[in-house]
Amino acid sequence: MDNKPFNDPGYLAESEFVVRDYECDVQGVVNNANYQHYLEHARHEFLDSKGVSFIGLHDIGIDLIVTRIEIDYKYPLRSRDRFVVRTALRRQGNVRLVFVQDIFRIPDEKLIVKAEVTGVATRSGRPVAPGEIITKLGLT
Amino acid sequence: MDNKPFNDPGYLAESEFVVRDYECDVQGVVNNANYQHYLEHARHEFLDSKGVSFIGLHDIGIDLIVTRIEIDYKYPLRSRDRFVVRTALRRQGNVRLVFVQDIFRIPDEKLIVKAEVTGVATRSGRPVAPGEIITKLGLT
Amino acid sequence: MDNKPFNDPGYLAESEFVVRDYECDVQGVVNNANYQHYLEHARHEFLDSKGVSFIGLHDIGIDLIVTRIEIDYKYPLRSRDRFVVRTALRRQGNVRLVFVQDIFRIPDEKLIVKAEVTGVATRSGRPVAPGEIITKLGLT
Amino acid sequence: MDNKPFNDPGYLAESEFVVRDYECDVQGVVNNANYQHYLEHARHEFLDSKGVSFIGLHDIGIDLIVTRIEIDYKYPLRSRDRFVVRTALRRQGNVRLVFVQDIFRIPDEKLIVKAEVTGVATRSGRPVAPGEIITKLGLT
Numbered sequence: 253m254d255n256k257p258f259n260d261p262g263y264l265a266e267s268e269f270v271v272r273d274y275e276c277d278v279q280g281v282v283n284n285a286n287y288q289h290y291l292e293h294a295r296h297e298f299l300d301s302k303g304v305s306f307i308g309l310h311d312i313g314i315d316l317i318v319t320r321i322e323i324d325y326k327y328p329l330r331s332r333d334r335f336v337v338r339t340a341l342r343r344q345g346n347v348r349l350v351f352v353q354d355i356f357r358i359p360d361e362k363l364i365v366k367a368e369v370t371g372v373a374t375r376s377g378r379p380v381a382p383g384e385i386i387t388k389l390g391l392t
Numbered sequence: 393m394d395n396k397p398f399n400d401p402g403y404l405a406e407s408e409f410v411v412r413d414y415e416c417d418v419q420g421v422v423n424n425a426n427y428q429h430y431l432e433h434a435r436h437e438f439l440d441s442k443g444v445s446f447i448g449l450h451d452i453g454i455d456l457i458v459t460r461i462e463i464d465y466k467y468p469l470r471s472r473d474r475f476v477v478r479t480a481l482r483r484q485g486n487v488r489l490v491f492v493q494d495i496f497r498i499p500d501e502k503l504i505v506k507a508e509v510t511g512v513a514t515r516s517g518r519p520v521a522p523g524e525i526i527t528k529l530g531l532t
Numbered sequence: 533m534d535n536k537p538f539n540d541p542g543y544l545a546e547s548e549f550v551v552r553d554y555e556c557d558v559q560g561v562v563n564n565a566n567y568q569h570y571l572e573h574a575r576h577e578f579l580d581s582k583g584v585s586f587i588g589l590h591d592i593g594i595d596l597i598v599t600r601i602e603i604d605y606k607y608p609l610r611s612r613d614r615f616v617v618r619t620a621l622r623r624q625g626n627v628r629l630v631f632v633q634d635i636f637r638i639p640d641e642k643l644i645v646k647a648e649v650t651g652v653a654t655r656s657g658r659p660v661a662p663g664e665i666i667t668k669l670g671l672t
Numbered sequence: 673m674d675n676k677p678f679n680d681p682g683y684l685a686e687s688e689f690v691v692r693d694y695e696c697d698v699q700g701v702v703n704n705a706n707y708q709h710y711l712e713h714a715r716h717e718f719l720d721s722k723g724v725s726f727i728g729l730h731d732i733g734i735d736l737i738v739t740r741i742e743i744d745y746k747y748p749l750r751s752r753d754r755f756v757v758r759t760a761l762r763r764q765g766n767v768r769l770v771f772v773q774d775i776f777r778i779p780d781e782k783l784i785v786k787a788e789v790t791g792v793a794t795r796s797g798r799p800v801a802p803g804e805i806i807t808k809l810g811l812t
Contacts, residue, residue, distance in 0.1 A: 272573040273586055274703050278447055278696050278751065280587070284458050285432065285694065288425035293552040300612065306553055307418055307560070307611045318424050322462045331587045331698065332580065412713040413726055414565065416558050418611065420727070423554050433692040440752065446693055447700070447751045471558065471727045472720065558727055564738050565708035572705065587698055598704050602742045 261352045263338040265301060267294040268358070271333045281328035287365050288321065291353050294337035295369065302388050309385075313375055316385075319348070320370040326363050334358040343391055347372050347379040401492045403478040405441060407434040408498070411473045421468035427505050428461065431493050434477035435509065442528050449525075453515055456525075459488070460510040466503050474498040483531055487512050487519040541632045543618040545581060547574040548638070551613045561608035567645050568601065571633050574617035575649065582668050589665075593655055596665075599628075600650040606643050614638040623671055627652050627659040681772045683758040685721060687714040688778070691753045701748035707785050708741065711773050714757035715789065722808050729805075733795055736805075739768070740790040746783050754778040763811055767792050767799040 269290055277283040296306045299316075306316055329335060340352040348370055355365040373382040409430055417423040436446045439456075446456055469475060480492040488510055495505040513522040549570055557563040576586045579596075586596055609615060620632040628650055635645040653662040689710055697703040716726045719736075726736060749755060760772040768790055775785040793802040 272569065273576050274569050274572055274697060274705065276587075276698050277694060278698065278700050279450055279455050279457075280698050283432075283694050284461070285425045285428035288428060289552065289554050292423075292425065292554055296553050307556075310419055315419050317419075317468075318465055320462075320464050321424070322460075324460050325458055328457075412709065413716050414557060414563050414709050414712055416727075417554060418556050418558065418560050420558050425554065429692065429694050432694055436693050447696075559730055559735050559737075563712075564741065565705045565712065568705035568708060572703075590699055595699050597699075597748075598745055600742075600744050601704070602740075604740050605738055608737075 261340040261354075263340050263354075265294070265298040266336045266338045267297045268334070268336050269293075271329050271331055271335070273331050276331055279328075281330055284323075284325065287323060287325070287355065287367075290335075290337055290355065291323075291351075291365075291367055291369060294339055294353060295351055298339050298341075299389075302390075304385055304388050309373075314380070315374050316371055317374055318369055318371050320368075322368045324366040326365060327357075329355075329357065329364055335364060341389060341391065343386070344370065346381055349382065349385075349389075349391075401480040401494075403480050403494075405434070405438040406476045406478045407437045408474065408476050409433075411469050411471055411475070413471050416471055419468075421470055424463075424465065427463060427465070427495065427507075430475075430477055430495065431461075431463075431491075431505075431507055431509060434479055434493060435491055438479050438481075439529075442530075444525055444528050449513075454520070455514050456511055457514055458509055458511050460508075462508045464506040466505060467497075469495075469497065469504055475504060481529060481531065483526070484510065486521055489522065489525075489529075489531075541620040541634075543620050543634075545574070545578040546616045546618045547577045548614065548616050549573075551609050551611055551615070553611050556611055559608075561610055564603075564605065567603060567605070567635065567647075570615075570617055570635065571601075571603075571631075571645075571647055571649060574619055574633060575631055578619050578621075579669075582670075584665055584668050589653075594660070595654050596651055597654055598649055598651050600648075602648045604646045606645060607637075609635075609637065609644055615644060621669060621671065623666070624650065626661055629662065629665075629669075629671075681760040681774075683760050683774075685714070685718040686756045686758045687717045688754070688756050689713075691749050691751055691755070693751050696751055699748075701750055704743075704745065707743060707745070707775065707787075710755075710757055710775065711743075711771075711785075711787055711789060714759055714773060715771055718759050718761075719809075722810075724805055724808050729793075734800070735794050736791055737794055738789055738791050740788075742788045744786045746785060747777075749775075749777065749784055755784060761809060761811065763806070764790065766801055769802065769805075769809075769811075 275282050275286045335357045337355050342350050344350050351369040353367045372379045415422050415426045475497050482490050484490050491509040493507045512519045555562050555566045615637050617635050622630050624630050631649040633647045652659045695702050695706045755777045762770050764770050771789040773787045792799045
C-alpha cells in the first residue's frame with residue numbers, strides 16, 4: 253500500500269537497474285553513496301534522451317553541476333534486487349533545476365529512496381541561465 | 393573570509409584526506425558521490441575513536457544506518473587537493489543521531505561541502521534506542 | 533577485422549552493460565579498476581544463472597575468492613558506450629577455476645579487454661574442492 | 673616468515689593507506705577492484721613526487737595509460753587495516769614502463785598483493801617514447 257508512488261510528482265523518465273554485488277557493503281546492503289551513482293546515471297540518461305549530453309556540454313565549456321542533494325533512505329536494496337529510478341524536473345528561479353528522483357524496487361514498487369537534486373549550469377565556474385537546455389527539456 | 397568556519401557547530405573530530413585521481417570524473421573534479429564516502433569514513437573514524445565499531449556492531453546484530461542525508465556542494469575539490477572532514481553530533485528525539493559534517497580544503501580552509509547526516513541504530517531492521525552508543529559518544 | 537572474437541574460448545554466458553559517466557575519469561575513459569567491477573558482475577550473473585549464488589554461498593560459510601587476475605587493456609570505453617562481457621570457464625587442478633573473460637564494444641565487436649580470473653572456493657580461509665559448484669557449472 | 677618482502681625488487685616509493693569501510697564488500701574484505709585503486713593512487717603519488725603529473729600530462733595531450741595488469745591476491749585486507757603500497761619501476765623496450773607494486777599490511781608486513789602494471793605514454797592514442805618522463809624518473 254504505502255509502497256505505491258501515490259504522489260507522482262510528474263515523472264518524465266525512468267531508468268532500470270539491477271544491484272551489483274560490488275555495490276553492497278559489509279551490512280549486505282547497497283552502500284549509501286551508490287544511490288547517488290544510480291541517481292546520477294538516471295539523470296544523465298534522461299538528459300541524453302532529450303539531446304542534452306553531460307559530457308558534450310563539458311566539451312564546449314558548460315558544466316552541469318549539482319549544488320545540493322537531499323536523500324531519504326526508506327528501505328535498503330540488496331544483492332541482485334532490480335529497481336527503477338524515476339525522475340521529475342522543475343525550475344527554481346532563473347538558474348536552478350530541481351530533479352525529483354525516487355527509487356522503487358521491482359516488481360513490488362517498494363519505495364527505496366526519495367531524493368531531490370538541485371543543479372545549475374555553469375560556464376567558467378559561474379552559473380548561466382540554462383536557456384537551450386531548458387528548451388530541450390521542454391521546461392519553458 | 394567566507395571560507396572560514398565562522399559558525400562552528402561544536403566539531404568533535406576531524407579526519408584528513410587527499411583527493412585520489414580515481415575519485416575525479418570527466419569534469420576534472422571529485423564526483424559528488426565520493427563526498428559521501430569521505431563523510432562516511434570520517435564518521436566511522438570518529439565512532440571508532442570512541443570505541444564504537446561500525447562493523448563490530450554489525451557482527452552483534454546492530455546496524456547503524458543512515459536514514460537521511462543533506463549535502464550542499466559549495467566548491468569542488470580537484471586532483472591531489474588536501475582536505476579535512478569535521479564532524480559534530482547531536483541527538484534528535486530518542487533514536488536519531490544527527491552528524492553535522494563540513495569539509496574544508498587544506499590549507500586555505502575553503503568551505504567545500506556542508507552536510508547533515510541522520511542515522512539510527514537498528515536491530516533486525518527496527519530502530520533501537522542507542523543507549524550504550526550514546527554513552528560512549530558522551531551525548532547523555 | 534581484428535575486432536572479431538576470432539578465437540572463441542567457448543563462451544558460456546554474456547552480460548550486457550552501458551558505461552555510466554561516473555565510471556569515467558579525468559581522461560574521459562572508463563577507469564581501469566571499473567573493468568574489474570564489470571568482470572565481477574558478469575561472473576556473478578553467470579554463476580547465478582547456474583544456481584550458484586555468491587552471497588548465498590557466503591552465508592553458508594563458503595567464499596568464492598579471486599586469487600589472481602590478468603587484464604590486457606586493448607582499447608578504452610567511453611561515456612555511454614555499450615558493451616558485453618563474455619565468459620568462458622575451465623578447471624585448473626583440483627581447486628581452481630579459471631574464468632576467461634573478454635569485453636567487446638557493441639555493436640562493432642571491438643575488443644576492449646581480455647582477462648583471465650582465477651578463483652577458488654574457500655571455507656574458513658582454506659581452499660575446498662568446489663564439488664557441488666563444479667557439478668552445477670557442468671564442468672565435471 | 674613468508675610475509676617478509678624477501679625479494680625486494682628495488683622499491684622506489686611507498687604510500688600508506690588505511691582500509692575504509694565502504695571499500696569492503698559483503699564478504700567483509702576489501703573488494704578486489706579496490707586494490708587497483710590503491711595501486712593507481714600509489715603510482716600517481718610516486719610520479720607526482722618525481723614531478724610527473726598524471727593530470728598535468730593529460731592537459732598537454734599526453735596520457736599515461738595502463739595496457740596490462742597482473743595481480744596476485746595473497747591475503748585479504750579487512751576494515752581499518754593499515755597497509756603500504758611499495759612501488760618499483762623498470763623499462764621494457766622503448767615505450768613500456770613496468771611498475772612492480774606490492775602491498776604489505778602494517779605493522780606485521782604480511783604480504784597482501786603482488787602486482788605488475790604495464791603502462792605506456794600516448795599522444796592522440798599512439799604510444800610515444802616517454803623521454804622526458806624517463807629522465808624525470810631517473811631511468812635513463
